[in-house]
Each structure stands twice: as structure tokens, then as C-alpha cells.
Amino acid sequence: MKVSRIARSARLNPGKYDVLAEQARRLGRVRSEVWQRYGSAAGVGSGLTDRQLRDRWLADGTHIQFGVLANAWKETVRDAMGDIAANLASAKVEVRRAIVRRTDDLAERKRMFTALKADDWADDPFLARQMRKHWNRGRNRTHNQILVRADKYNTIVDGRGRLWLAVPGLEPRKMVKIPLSTTIAPTGTLRLILRSGRVEVHYQIDAATMRSSQRPCGDATVGVDKGYTEALTDSEGQHHGVQLGVLLSSESDRLKERNRRRAILRSIANTAAARGDHAKAHRIKVNNLGTVKRDRQTARHRARVRTEIFTAVHRVVDEAATVVAEDLTKRFAGRKTLGKNLNRRLAGWTKGVTAEALKSVSERRGSALVHVNAAYTSQACHRCGRFGRRSGDRFHCTSCGVVWQADVNAAINILQRAGDPDIALHTPHHKVKQILQDRTDRHRTRLPVQDSSSATAERRANHPRSAMST
Numbered sequence: 233m234k235v236s237r238i239a240r241s242a243r244l245n246p247g248k249y250d251v252l253a254e255q256a257r258r259l260g261r262v263r264s265e266v267w268q269r270y271g272s273a274a275g276v277g278s279g280l281t282d283r284q285l286r287d288r289w290l291a292d293g294t295h296i297q298f299g300v301l302a303n304a305w306k307e308t309v310r311d312a313m314g315d316i317a318a319n320l321a322s323a324k325v326e327v328r329r330a331i332v333r334r335t336d337d338l339a340e341r342k343r344m345f346t347a348l349k350a351d352d353w354a355d356d357p358f359l360a361r362q363m364r365k366h367w368n369r370g371r372n373r374t375h376n377q378i379l380v381r382a383d384k385y386n387t388i389v390d391g392r393g394r395l396w397l398a399v400p401g402l403e404p405r406k407m408v409k410i411p412l413s414t415t416i417a418p419t420g421t422l423r424l425i426l427r428s429g430r431v432e433v434h435y436q437i438d439a440a441t442m443r444s445s446q447r448p449c450g451d452a453t454v455g456v457d458k459g460y461t462e463a464l465t466d467s468e469g470q471h472h473g474v475q476l477g478v479l480l481s482s483e484s485d486r487l488k489e490r491n492r493r494r495a496i497l498r499s500i501a502n503t504a505a506a507r508g509d510h511a512k513a514h515r516i517k518v519n520n521l522g523t524v525k526r527d528r529q530t531a532r533h534r535a536r537v538r539t540e541i542f543t544a545v546h547r548v549v550d551e552a553a554t555v556v557a558e559d560l561t562k563r564f565a566g567r568k569t570l571g572k573n574l575n576r577r578l579a580g581w582t583k584g585v586t587a588e589a590l591k592s593v594s595e596r597r598g599s600a601l602v603h604v605n606a607a608y609t610s611q612a613c614h615r616c617g618r619f620g621r622r623s624g625d626r627f628h629c630t631s632c633g634v635v636w637q638a639d640v641n642a643a644i645n646i647l648q649r650a651g652d653p654d655i656a657l658h659t660p661h662h663k664v665k666q667i668l669q670d671r672t673d674r675h676r677t678r679l680p681v682q683d684s685s686s687a688t689a690e691r692r693a694n695h696p697r698s699a700m701s702t
């Protein structure tokens with residue numbers, strides 16, 4: 233089974249859109265021609281396959297008038313023939329019902345079914361009448377689509393982390409590069425649908441590659457902040473993966489204790505060896521300092537953390553068609569210093585798992601993953617944009633005089649970054665700070681501006697600590 237997915241263009245240059253729209257318009261003429269010639273009973277009667285039709289058009293030069301590249305019109309012919317076949321098949325369903333109503337004679341039914349299947353109905357008055365009745369001769373109404381075969385496009389991630397789709401234009405070897413709003417690369421044959429300045433990229437993925445339990449994604453756009461006590465907090469104020477903090481700190485405690493004991497045992501073994509008691513040293517090494525149990529415990533812990541994080545991402549995708557998040561694959565000197573090396577290692581690893589979960593769950597369930605620049609999202613107030621004070625899981629905006637839940641405030645900021653015209657994914661940290669400061673300085677002389685965050689998000693961010701679901 234195939235499942236449809238849609239990726240969308242982001243801030244596509246109008247010139248490129250026009251080139252694509254022109255190509256789609258010309259391909260619409262190809263479709264109309266196919267419907268005109270083969271969309272009728274006579275056309276079907278010819279029993280032509282799309283390949284034969286293509287060869288015929290190549291031979292008689294029909295294709296030249298369209299003014300598009302060869303692969304583009306060929307794919308379009310195939311698609312239009314497919315549409316005609318689907319149109320015909322749905323008519324046949326009705327006709328089969330009519331046959332069943334008309335006669336109880338099994339042999340007669342079988343004769344008519346066979347004739348219908350072989351498109352051999354023209355000489356049978358009943359079948360011909362039924363086909364005329366149920367098969368409304370179609371015509372092409374599609375003038376905004378381009379089909380691109382899998383080997384005719386490519387995707388590139390630029391230096392700023394944006395995904396670009398390069399598809400053939402009207403000239404040979406002149407690709408049109410479309411910036412996409414997702415980081416999930418489309419696969420297989422693409423159907424580009426052009427609608428009011430934007431390009432929708434429709435494609436299909438094999439449901440067999442998805443787990444059987446996959447549900448479709450939601451329809452909201454949700455920002456998420458990665459945390460350590462919870463795997464994720466979203467811009468709606470929900471916490472997901474709330475066991476993560478407990479799992480990590482108990483693992484950290486366990487490792488510290490285990491390493492302490494192992495150090496003692498190792499020193500006992502070394503002392504014994506120095507004394508010449510090699511049997512004892514060997515015993516300790518084999519029985520107390522082995523790696524089998526240690527590795528098994530590590531694996532079990534990692535599996536638990538992965539489950540917690542993947543479940544958290546699934547909960548987010550239940551609601552979201554678009555997930556806006558920090559690019560967690562990028563590593564930089566963290567401000568969120570965690571003190572102990574061990575904790576930092578665990579945190580670094582969970583960050584990697586979260587990045588993997590966001591990507592793979594988005595791919596499997598069809599939500600778009602949008603990476604944004606997360607600089608200062610945990611230090612600025614989502615309502616007024618000014619820097620506030622963070623202490624623990626509270627964020628205090630001295631300007632608004634309000635205490636937000638720190639991670640919800642950050643998640644709302646992350647969501648807003650997706651539509652930020654000035655802050656791109658790789659805008660340097662110091663520039664982001666400058667931009668944020670300039671904005672609040674500008675606003676200081678005016679009335680406070682109510683930003684795009686919804687009142688709901690604000691209320692949730694603001695709800696009292698006692699109601700937090702940690």
C-alpha cells in the first residue's frame with residue numbers, strides 16, 4: 233500500500249514559479265490532447281498503451297507542438313492515460329451492477345463481464361447503452377501539474393540547512409531549484425501542483441516501510457523545545473516524555489556508584505597482583521570487572537530512553553502537520569552546561585536520539601520537520617521579545633512582569649522563528665541578539681505590539697507551576 237505525502241515550497245521566487253506554471257500550462261495541453269483522442273469509447277477501442285501512444289507521437293511529430301522536454305510530456309501522457317483508465321474503471325463498476333440486475337443467467341453474466349473487461353462492448357446493445365449512460369466522456373481539467381520521474385530530479389541541502397528540490401524546467405539541463413519548507417526529501421515520482429505562488433510536491437511512500445501502527449499526523453503547526461526533564465515541550469504547553477529526567481538522573485547515579493565500586497575492586501585486584509596473589513586478581517577481574525552485565529545494562533537503559541523519546545515525538549506528531557524545532561544534529565558549545573562530564577555525555581546522546589526521532593517519525597507519519605535557529609529562544613520573552621531572567625523552569629520577564637513556564641516560552645519562541653523574516657537558520661548567535669535588541673528598542677517608543685502567539689499558548693505558558701505536568 234502506498235501513502236501520499238506532501239512537501240511545500242518555502243518563499244519561492246516568483247520568476248521560478250512562473251517558469252513552472254508555464255511548463256504546467258503546456259503539459260495541460262498534452263493532457264487535453266490525450267483525453268481528446270483517447271478519452272472516448274473509440275479511443276479505448278484502439279487498445280493503445282501509453283508507450284505505444286508515445287511512440288506514435290514521436291513518429292508523427294505531435295510532441296513538437298507542446299514545447300516541453302521529452303520526459304515531461306511522456307510522463308504526462310502516462311498520467312493522463314492512467315486518469316482515463318481510472319475514469320473508465322469506475323464506469324465499469326456501475327455497468328457490472330447493471331448486468332447483475334439484468335440477468336440471473338450465470339453464463340450470460342459471465343459473457344458480459346468478459347466483454348466488458350476486454351473493452352469489447354460496442355457491438356452489444358445493452359452494454360453499449362450502459363457504458364454510454366455511466367461513462368461520462370471526460371475531458372482534461374488539469375493545467376497546473378508537472379510530473380517528475382525519480383531519476384529526473386535531485387535534492388540538495390545548502391550551507392544554511394535548507395532543502396532544495398531541483399526539477400527540469402523548459403530548457404534542457406536548466407533545472408529549477410525550489411526551496412522546500414521541510415527537511416524530509418521527497419522520493420519516487422513527484423507530482424508538482426502549482427497553486428497561487430506555491431508549489432506542492434506530492435509523492436508516495438511505501439506503507440510497508442512504515443510500522444504497521446503508523447497513524448497519520450495531525451494538522452497543526454507546533455514548536456518544540458528539547459528539554460532534559462521532559463524530552464519535549466510544545467508550544468501548546470504540553471510536556472512529552474516526562475520520564476526522561478528520571479531515567480537520565482537515575483542512570484547517572486547508577487553509573488557513578490558502579491564506577492566507584494569498580495575502581496575499588498580494580499585497586500584490590502592490583503594490590504593482590506602486586507603481592508603475587510594472581511589467582512585472586514584473576515578472580516576479581518573475571519567475576520567482578522566483566523563487561524557482559526555492564527553492556528547489557530547500558531543497552532537496556534538506552535532502549536528505555538529511546539522509547540521515551542520516540543513516544544514523546546509521536547505525541548507531538550499526533551497533533552502536528554509541521555513540527556518546528558531546533559536543529560539538534562548541529563553541535564555547538566552549549567550554554568546549558570550540565571556540570572559533570574557524565575551528565576553531559578548522557579545529554580549529548582539523548583540530543584542525538586531526539587534529532588533522530590524527530591526526523592524518522594516525521595518521515596514515517598508524513599509531517600514536515602522545519603529546523604529553525606534557536607538562539608536566545610530560551611532567554612527572550614515570547615510576548616514582548618525582551619530578554620528576561622531564567623531560573624530553573626521559570627522564566628521571568630521583567631518587562632511584562634510575568635513568569636512563564638520557561639520551556640513553553642522557549643517552544644513558542646521556536647514556533648515564531650519559523651516565520652521570522654530576519655533570523656535564518658544559520659544567522660550567527662551575536663547577530664540574533666542584535667536583531668532581538670533592535671526590535672525591542674524600536675518598540676519601546678511605540679505601543680506594545682501583540683504578537684502572533686495565540687492567547688491559548690500564552691495562557692498555557694503562564695499557568696501556575698502547581699499545574700505543571702512534570
Ligand SMILES: [Zn+2]
Pocket residue numbers: 613614615616617618629630631632633
Ligand atoms: Zn515580556
